[in-house]
Each structure stands twice: as structure tokens, then as C-alpha cells.
Amino acid sequence: MNTWRLPGKGAMHPTAFPQPGLEEPGLQECVPAFACLSKQFCLTALMRYGQLLALLLVFFCAPGPAVVDADTELDFPEIFKGRCLNNASGCPCYKSPGEPEISRKYYHAEALRREGSSKTVAGKEFVPVVRNSVITTPGQSCYIARDSLIPMKYSPVLKSKIQxxxxxxxxxxxxxxxxxxxxxxxxxxxxxxxxxxxxxxxxxLAMEEFHPGPRVDVRNPAGKKIGEASGDFLEQVRWEGSGVALDGKKYHYAGRPGQYNTYDLRWGHGxxxxxxxxxxxxxxxxxxxxxxxxxxxxxxxxxxxxxxxxxxxxxxxxxxxxxxxxxxxxxxxxxxxxxxxxxxxxxxxxxxxxxxxxxxxxxxxxxxxxxxxxxxxxxxxxxxxxxxxxxxxxxxxxxxxxxxxxxxxxxxxxxxxxxxxxxxxxxxxxxxxxxxxxxx
Incomplete structure (x- = not known):
């Protein structure tokens, strides 16, 4: 759950995750029946059989949009929330682990991502980190003690078809x-x-593609079952106000824990x-x-x-x-x-x-x-x-x-x-x- 967001929005109120294994929208492999055709075959066809046949072969030989194998380390980095309680002046991020020289200060709840392997000094683990928010520059890598970093979990998905x-x-x-x-x-x-x-x-809108998990019954204020969705997704609907489930149903938080309504507006209620x-x-x-x-x-x-x-x-x-x-x-x-x-x-x-x-x-x-x-x-x-x-x-x-x-x-x-x-x-x-x- 994105605890930085605001709960109970009037219509909508971090983000919903596609189930593991689902392809991104529009991603498909090259047509299997023509997968064995070589580029040389296509070129020969172009010379021998004319433009029409060549165009057909090029259409079928050309691969569809590539299924991207995400680089786990780059696309799905380990992300932390820095811990620095009751300290308005910030806490030290060290130039080197176990050394007194400070590279910069960080503040509580600052979004940080791992930038390399940890180092252990005197039995204490230090993690190299940079800033993770897109509205700031990452800055130089510096080291923070592992016990001052709160892991922030998310599902390894970058896009949703709903987008x-x-x-x-x-x-x-x-x-x-x-x-x-x-x-x-x-x-x-x-x-x-x-x-x-x-x-x-x-x-x-919350999106269930971004929040997979065990499915639970979705109930309206009268207690009637109106669908099924992951519990994590429904928690996001509570925070965002509205969301779209994997089956296309749109749910709106009804204002009380565990209570939702369906709706058919394009986006949501105000x-x-x-x-x-x-x-x-x-x-x-x-x-x-x-x-x-x-x-x-x-x-x-x-x-x-x-x-x-x-x-x-x-x-x-x-x-x-x-x-x-x-x-x-x-x-x-x-x-x-x-x-x-x-x-x-x-x-x-x-x-x-x-x-x-x-x-x-x-x-x-x-x-x-x-x-x-x-x-x-x-x-x-x-x-x-x-x-x-x-x-x-x-x-x-x-x-x-x-x-x-x-x-x-x-x-x-x-x-x-x-x-x-x-x-x-x-x-x-x-x-x-x-x-x-x-x-x-």
C-alpha cells in the first residue's frame, strides 16, 4: 500500500498490479506458422514473385512488438523509505561505509533505491542508495545502514492495459x-x-493488474456479493476511491471498510x-x-x-x-x-x-x-x-x-x-x- 496517499477520496483515491505472467497490451510473438522463414527467403521472394507476394511475406515475417524481458535490477530495483525520525536536519548518508565522511543528508520517508551491492563493516550492513523520485535527480550514491532503510514492496509490473x-x-x-x-x-x-x-x-484509478493476490468476495453496503477481486486491490480502491478489476468491473469505495459499489461511468464519481x-x-x-x-x-x-x-x-x-x-x-x-x-x-x-x-x-x-x-x-x-x-x-x-x-x-x-x-x-x-x- 502506498501509505503516502490519501484515503477516502470522494470519488477515487498507490497503484493497482497485472498478474504475474500476463503479457503487456499488444505484445505478441511473430506468427508461428512463418517463424521458420529466413530473411533470405523473403528477399528471394521479393526478386522472383513481385511486389504483392513480397509484401505479404514481409508482413508475416516481420516480428510483432517484442515481448520485453525486463532487467530485474534496472526496471524493478530494491526501493526503500529512509528512516530518520524526529530529525528536521536530516540523517547522514556516508561516502563510504563505516567512515565518518558524509556525502549528503537524507530525511525520513525519502524514497531511495539500491545502487549496487551492500558492504559490511564491523558486522553492520551498509546499502548504497540514490534518490528514487522522478522529480529529483538521483545524485551520487552514498551508504546508509540497512536498519535505517524500510523496504517498500511493489509488484514487478510496469504497465496496465487500462492505461x-x-x-x-x-x-x-x-x-x-x-x-x-x-x-x-x-x-x-x-x-x-x-x-x-x-x-x-x-x-x-486503482488497477488490479498492479495489485494481484488472493481473491476475496466484494460486497456492497447491503452485504450482497457483487464480485471477486484481490484484497490488495480493494485496499487500493479504498485509498484511491475507485478502481478497475481484472474482469473489467469498476468499484467505488462506499465509505465504510469492506463496502463497495459498482459503477459504469467512464472514469468515476466526483x-x-x-x-x-x-x-x-x-x-x-x-x-x-x-x-x-x-x-x-x-x-x-x-x-x-x-x-x-x-x-x-x-x-x-x-x-x-x-x-x-x-x-x-x-x-x-x-x-x-x-x-x-x-x-x-x-x-x-x-x-x-x-x-x-x-x-x-x-x-x-x-x-x-x-x-x-x-x-x-x-x-x-x-x-x-x-x-x-x-x-x-x-x-x-x-x-x-x-x-x-x-x-x-x-x-x-x-x-x-x-x-x-x-x-x-x-x-x-x-x-x-x-x-x-x-x-x-
Whole structure:
């Protein structure tokens, strides 16, 4: 389980794993009936029998997409979470094992991967490691005592067939109901009100291909069996909010342990009021926190009056991030989802990326990324909180103390470069611009 993620998301809430032995989508061997034909045979056919026969032979002789034999050490490295409790200044990563020279400091929950063989000094094992998160550079290898490294387990799978779904962001004219042409240029004339700075993470559908294991009954709130899936996958559905099982069924966490519902939406439910979520357009927010900043513009602001609001993030538009489908992201989003208030606080947002990577630093780098990350949007990671009381209990700064600079050990002061600007969009008549509940 990716313990860095947030549980109980309104619609969705680290990642689901294909069962061992399943081929990647589209991977197949060359047609067996023609496997014995040599390249020379194909060339001879080309000269003797003309273009048509040659084309047929080349078609059958040419191998299909290769079944990739992953390099276990490179593609599926040993990944750790560094242990450095109650220490805001970090713990030493040594240049050489058993020597006092420090190469650099690391922080609790920092994602690290093995980079070579361990060395034992005076009976103590030291492991060479580098950083594992794709939003940082690996850096030089350095040594940490084995008992200060927490192994992070994951299934040895890099892709899921579900990731081949079309993730093209919905167009603006699909998202909102306005007269006339609707695009980023026409919306420039709409009023934007800055809400506040926010720090992003990403979330996605859980996928059972990434979480194989013993199958258990899936039950709805009434106790009726509605399917079967791996227990690990269902735990991910609880964290992500929704997920897709191996048999294609889509499950949504019903809000209580062991209770799920099925659904037939393309992606998933939002935080109520019949709203849905869509990749690269939906963000999850803390509704009450944002209302504190919008009461002047939205009298009686509440979740009911705020959900569906279109917002603009200028940093996304400025980066001109290339999206699935080829277009650049225009910076507009719909706030139609929410998450656990412990994690999704006033200054936090969670951006839905469909079935693409959620930025989990404890997975192989090939499974971490998404188009926002590729375009330069950096997500928060657990080590942005510098003080942890236990392996899983981080220490948050009080919001006022963090904003005044009196408390500096959490993300608001350790990762200011990751902050984004959230702006509410209003129609010419002064009413909030709202996203459709069921865009087509």
C-alpha cells in the first residue's frame, strides 16, 4: 500500500498490479506458422514473385512488438523509505561505509533505491542508495545502514492495459455551457479571483493488474456479493476511491471498510451532486477551506455552492504542457472532488490523472510519471515533511505558524517551488463559471 496517499477520496483515491505472467497490451510473438522463414527467403521472394507476394511475406515475417524481458535490477530495483525520525536536519548518508565522511543528508520517508551491492563493516550492513523520485535527480550514491532503510514492496509490473484508455482532456466547450465559441482565448475576458497558493499531489484509478493476490468476495453496503477481486486491490480502491478489476468491473469505495459499489461511468464519481471526474481536468479540494477565501464572491459559500466551479492555474498554462491528444493544457480545471481533510487541507489539491502514474516515489520510475510531471509540475512527496514521530506519523505545522515563518518543517516552507496559484473563474454577469455535471 502506498501509505503516502490519501484515503477516502470522494470519488477515487498507490497503484493497482497485472498478474504475474500476463503479457503487456499488444505484445505478441511473430506468427508461428512463418517463424521458420529466413530473411533470405523473403528477399528471394521479393526478386522472383513481385511486389504483392513480397509484401505479404514481409508482413508475416516481420516480428510483432517484442515481448520485453525486463532487467530485474534496472526496471524493478530494491526501493526503500529512509528512516530518520524526529530529525528536521536530516540523517547522514556516508561516502563510504563505516567512515565518518558524509556525502549528503537524507530525511525520513525519502524514497531511495539500491545502487549496487551492500558492504559490511564491523558486522553492520551498509546499502548504497540514490534518490528514487522522478522529480529529483538521483545524485551520487552514498551508504546508509540497512536498519535505517524500510523496504517498500511493489509488484514487478510496469504497465496496465487500462492505461491505454484515451486520456485526452475534455475541451472547454465540452466542460462548460456558454453561448458562442468557447476556448482559452474567449475565457481570458472572464474575471479571475485568486483564491490562494496550493500544493499538488496526483491521484488515479486503482488497477488490479498492479495489485494481484488472493481473491476475496466484494460486497456492497447491503452485504450482497457483487464480485471477486484481490484484497490488495480493494485496499487500493479504498485509498484511491475507485478502481478497475481484472474482469473489467469498476468499484467505488462506499465509505465504510469492506463496502463497495459498482459503477459504469467512464472514469468515476466526483464528490457528490452527480459530478464526475475526468483526467487532467478534475482536481480534488478542501471545500470549506476554499470557501474561507471566496465568501465575498460566493455568499453563503459551501460545498454545495462551490462544487463544479471552474478554476484556473496559471503555472500550468504558462508551462504549455503537451497533453494526450497533442494539445497544450490551457490551465482550466473543475473542482468536483474532495479527499480526507487530514491530507487535503486548505492549501492542498489533488489532481486526477486517470490511470497514469500518481507520482508515488516508492515505485519504479517508469510507473511514477504523468503528463503534468513531464511538463514540470512537481508533486508533494512524504519527505517534504521533515519531522516524523514514527515511521508513518508526520508532524504538520499549524497553518498560521507556517505562513508566518514560525514553523518551517513542513511542505509550505520546505517546498515553496511546488506551489501553484488557484484562481476562481466568474462569468461576465458575476456568477461562478461552472463545469457541466455530465459533459459529452
Amino acid at each position: 491505454l484508455l484515451d486520456h485526452t482532456p475534455l475541451r472547454l466547450d465540452q466542460l462548460v455551457e456558454l453561448s458562442g465559441e468557447i476556448n482559452a482565448d474567449t475565457l481570458k475576458g472572464f474575471k479571475r479571483v485568486e483564491i490562494r497558493r496550493v500544493w499538488p499531489t496526483f491521484y488515479h 464528490a457528490g451532486y452527480n459530478y464526475q471526474v475526468f483526467p487532467y481536468r478534475t482536481i480534488a479540494v478542501n471545500f470549506s477551506g476554499l470557501c474561507r477565501h471566496l465568501r465575498a464572491q460566493i455568499p453563503g459559500c459551501s460545498k454545495k455552492s462551490l462544487i463544479g466551479l471552474m478554476v484556473f492555474i496559471p503555472e500550468v498554462a504558462e508551462k504549455r504542457i503537451k497533453m494526450p491528444g497533442g494539445a497544450e493544457h490551457d490551465g482550466y480545471f473543475c473542482i468536483t472532488d474532495t479527499g480526507s481533510p487530514y491530507y487535503i487541507r486548505e492549501e492542498r489539491i489533488d489532481m486526477f490523472v486517470g490511470t497514469h502514474g500518481g507520482g508515488n516515489p516508492y515505485l519504479p520510475t517508469a510507473r511514477q510519471g504523468n503528463h503534468f510531471m513531464d511538463g514540470g509540475i512537481k508533486n508533494l512527496v512524504p519527505s517534504d515533511w521533515k519531522i516524523w514521530k514514527t515511521d508513518t506519523k508526520r508532524v504538520w505545522c499549524d497553518q498560521a505558524a507556517a505562513e508566518s515563518g514560525q514553523c518551517v518543517h513542513d511542505f509550505r516552507n520546505t517546498a515553496p517551488e511546488k506551489a501553484l496559484t488557484l484562481q476562481a473563474v466568474f462569468r461576465p454577469d458575476g456568477q461562478p463559471l461552472r463545469c457541466k455535471k455530465n459533459p459529452r
